[in-house]
Each structure stands twice: as C-alpha cells, then as structure tokens.
Amino acid sequence: MHLLFATSIVPDGALGSGYEIANAAIIDALRRSGARVTVLGFCWPGKQPSDPQNTVVLGQLDVRTDTASAGQKFGWLAKATLSGLTFSSVKLRAVPADQIRQAIKKAGPFDGYVLNSVQFAGAFENLFENLPSIFVAHNVEHQSALENAAAATGLLQRFLYRREARLLKRLEERLCAKARFVFTLAEEDRAALGVESDERSAALPLVTRAKAPRLAVGRRIDCDAALIGTWTWQPNRIGLDWFLGEVVPHLRKDFRIRIAGSRPADLASLHPGVEFVGRVPDAEAFIRSAAVVPLISRAGTGVQLKTIETFEFGLPSVATRNALRGIDHLPKNCVVCDDPVAFARALEQAADARSDAIDGSAFHRRQLSALDARIARGLETLGHSRHEIAA
Template structure:
C-alpha cells in the first residue's frame, strides 16, 4: 500500500515541536505496518527533508505567526476574510492548486491519503477527493479556538478566534465525514469530533523516542523544576499563565524553576527562583537536569507529548488532569492535581525526595498500542501490500 501523507510542514529530523514529534511517530508506525509513505508539504526555510527520496516539497515557508511582520499578519487576515478559509490554512496558500496537483501526480500511483491535521487539508481541501483518506486529528481544533477566544486579550483577537472556531468546526466535520477512518490522539477527541460511534475512529498512543530510553546513572540535578515548550502556541500559553500566576507564587522563594523555549513578550514572573532560559541545545538533557517536571496543560485537546516524554524518561512529575489526556497509564512518580496550592506543595515534595522510575515499560506499551491502532485504520483503506525497500 502506497500512502500520500499530506501535511503542512514535512519532517526535517529536528523534532523541534510536539507536532513534529507526533508526525515522526505516526509515519514510522505506518511504515512498520508495511505501508510505503510519501510525504507532501512545505519545508521550513533553510531546512531539508529528513527523507528526501520519499518527500515532495512544495516550497519553503515559515507559517509561524510570531515570526511574521505586522504587515504579513494583516495580509493573512485579509486573505482569510476574502477566501473564507481559516487563518491557519490561508498561510499555506503559497502555491496554486495546479502546482499541488502536479506534485501529487509526481508521487506516482498511490492508494490513499493520510490527511495530517486540518491546516494543509483545509488549504487544499478540494484536491483530496480522488482517493480514500484517513484523517489524523492532532487536536479538536475548533475547541482550541474557542478556548483561545475566551482567553484573548482584545476584542479583535476574540473575533478572529471565534471566526476560526466556527470555520474549523465545519471543516473538521467535513474531513471526518469524508474519511474512511479517523485517528485522534485522545479518547475524548473522538466524541468531540462526532466519530466515537461505531467503527469510525481510534486513538493513536504516541511515543517521543524511537527506542525506549535507557536508564542512566544518578542524574545531576541543577534546578528544582524545568518546563520546556512552544509557549507562543496559545493553548501552551494558557497553561504557562496558569502556572506563573496561580502556582509559582505559592512556591518557596528558594525553589528554582527553569523555563525553556520561545516565550511571548509580556510573560514574566517576580518569583526570585524563576528563570527564562530561551532555546536549549538538548531538550532531554534540560529536563533530566530537573528534580521534577511540572506538566501544566489547562487548555487544548489532543495529547501532551511532554507528558509522554516525561513518562518515557521515568522522571518525577506533577500534572494537571488535562496533561494526562490521551494517556491510559500513569507511573507511580506522577502526582495529579488541578489545585494550585496542592500543585505547588507536590512540586516541593517531589523535589525534596527525587524518585525516578524505569520508563521503558511505558514506552513499550505505547508502541504496541500504536501499532495495533495503525493496522486497524489501514484495514479501512484495504489490504496492506508490504513494500520492499532497498
């Protein structure tokens, strides 16, 4: 079986975001199931695809809103209003339909599409009717847009997010209705997308490592807690705001918190132990240097890959209930609470008595369940003809 994996940004091997980590895990699982996978989409400027022989690049494109100039953002908003597309999809309309169709033709004979999230599929929706498809819903995007609207700081932002939510809801309904099968990353997302009834969908349990991380010797701890993420993404920003405003003020003044990743302007903390360290060269080394990992999601849908990574590494954690969505098993060294006072107390207790566990069993359980779910979805497209690779 030959599948065309249609996505906004093609994998370049960097795995710099949760979206890219999830894509790598899904593509690897499709190939383990015996499918040949050709990826089509845009690349980041200056980046090359990690698998060029099985990748079709439509051009280089930076779709990050935070990197765009004010003029560029206004152009995107104007195009979205005129075209009826979402803001996220209109950013991908950098090439005409004819170029995308020509690129699809270069992929050669294939059996079906894997439409990876709504952004690319929504930008070129009419082009994917000629073959059966599987839709991968990384999130319930219209729910996230609704939450973003509620948290927006201006009337204009609320208007834009509410418009996104309305358009995304109808787009997700269409993609799910047309798909032979739907993959979600959390159980509750199946009901939210209306595909929980009957044999229409299943959850993809994900991993962040190709192989189970090996247990190392005692860790060198240089801070009490560490967080890393793309904080410019609004659902992550909502969780970070909750942590800084509700939890951090309840921590001891000498409790050391390091926060890595791109942080929007205006995000700050008066707590003397909080440090914003920006981009770090080794994300795994960064989190392993902390006594405990706060898992702080309070908004969004889909799965929290930072939670999965923490469990794979066997690190102690304190998590909100939303951080555990899409995850069936919680290790013994994870404390769950949504109460800020209890959250702060649990962080201090975990940092005072560091207890790592072996995360390899969690990793193996996730891989086995992922492969089972992928095979089940592929059956809806037809029998898998195992490809022979040189």
C-alpha cells in the same frame, strides 16, 4: 499499499515541536505496518527533508504567526476573509492548486491519502477527494480556538478566534465525514469530533522516539523544576500563565524553576527562583536536570507530547488532568492535581525527595504496541490487510 501523507510542514529530523514529534511517530508507524509512505508539504526556510527520496517538497514556508511581520499578518487575514478559509489554512496557499495536483500525479500512483491535521487539508480540500482517505486530527481545533477566544484580552483577537472556531468546526466535520477512518491523539477527542464508533476512529498512543530512552540513573539535578515548550503557542501559554500566576506564588522563595523555550515579551514572574533560559542546546539533558517536571496544561485538545516524553524518561512529575489526555497508564511517580496550592505542595515534596528516575521502557513499549495495532486497524479500511502488514 502506497499512501500520500499530506501535511503542512514535512519532517526535517529536528523534532523541535510536539507536532513534529507526533508526525514522525505516525509516519514511522505507517511504514512499520508495511505501507509505502510519500510525504507531501512545505519545508521550513533553510531546512531540508529528513527523507528526501520519499518526500515531495512544495517549497519553503514559515507559517509562524508570532514571528511574522505586521504586513504579513494583515495579508494572511485579508486572504482568509476574502477566501472564507481559516487563518491557519490560508498561510499554506503559497502555491497554486494545479502545481500540487501535478506533484501528486508525478509522485503516484497512490492507494489513499493520509490528511495530517486540518491546515493543509483545509487549504487544498478539493485535491484529496478522488481517493479514500484517513484524517489525522491532532487536536479538536475548533475547541482549541474557542478556548483561545475565552483567554484573549483584546476584542479583535477574541473576534478572530471565534471566526476561526466557526470555520474549523465545519471543516473538521467535512474531513471526518469524507474520511474512511479518523485517527485522534486523545480518546476524548473521538466523541468531540463525532466519530466515537470503533468502526470510524481510534486514538493513537504516541511515543517520542523509536526506541525507549536510557534510564537516567544517578542523574545530576541542577534545579527543583524545569519546563520546556513553545510558550508563544496559545494553549501552552494558557497553562504557563496559570502556573506562574496561581501555582508559583505558593512555592517557597528558594524553589528554583528553569523555563526553556520561546518566550513572549510580556511573560514574567516576580518569584525570585524563576529563571527564563530561552533556547537550550540539549532539551533532553535540560529536562533530566530537574528534580520534578511540572506538567501544566490547562487548555487544548489532542495529546501533550511533553507528558509522554516525561513518562518515557521515568522522571518524577506533577500533572494537571488536562496534561494527561491521551494517556492510559499513569506511572507511579506522577502526582495528579488541579488545585494550585496542592500542586505547589506536591512540587515541593517531589523536589525535596530528589528521587531518581524510574524505568520508563515499559511505558514506551506499551505505547508503541498500541500505536501499531491501531494504525493497522485504520489501514484495513483502505484495503491494507493484516497479511500484508505481517509480510
């Protein structure tokens, strides 16, 4: 079976975001099933696809809103308003549909499409109706847009998020209705998308790497807690604002917190132990250097890849319930709480204990096995038999 994996940004091997990590895990699982996979999409500027022989690059494109100029943002907004597309999809209208149609024809023939998230599929929806498809819903995007609207401080921003939510809801309904099967990244997202039947969907337990990471025995601890993420992304920002505003004030003054990743200009903390370190050269070494990892998600759908990575590393953690969506098995060194004061106390206790990591390989194996089984179930709806998979 030959599948076209249609996505906004093709893998370049960097795995710099949760979206890219999830894409790599899903593509690897499709290939382990026995399917041949060709990836179609754009590259980040200055990047090259990690698997050029099995990738069709439509061009180079930067789709980040936070780094775009005011003129670029206005252009995207104008095109979205005139076309009736979502803001996220209109960014991908950088090439004409006929060019993409010809690229698909040249790379084929295909037995089916895997439509990866709503952005690319929404930008070129009519191109993928001639073959059966599987839709991969990384999030329930319309719910995330509504959460972003509720957290927005300006009237215009709130209006735009609500517009996005209305369009995304209709788009997600269409993509789910057309798809033979829907993969979500969290169990609760299946019902939110109206595809809770096991014949229509499955939630994919993800991994952040093909092999389980090494056990960090005797690791060097340089700080009490560490967080890393793209804080310019609104769902992540909502969690960090909660952590800095409601949890951190209850921590003792000498509690040391290091925060890595893209930082909005208005992000700050009065706590003397909080340090923003920006981009770090080795994300794995950075997160392993903390006595405890706070998993602070308060908004969004889908799965938190940072949670999965923390559990694969076997690191002590304190997690909100939202940070655990898509997780079926909880490690024994993870404390769950949503109350800010209790969260702060649990962080201090974990930091004082200075516990070593536990073996996360069993968690990784369980996730990988379940991922492969559910991918196989979805592919059966496209005619890919278990006999072919075993072969």
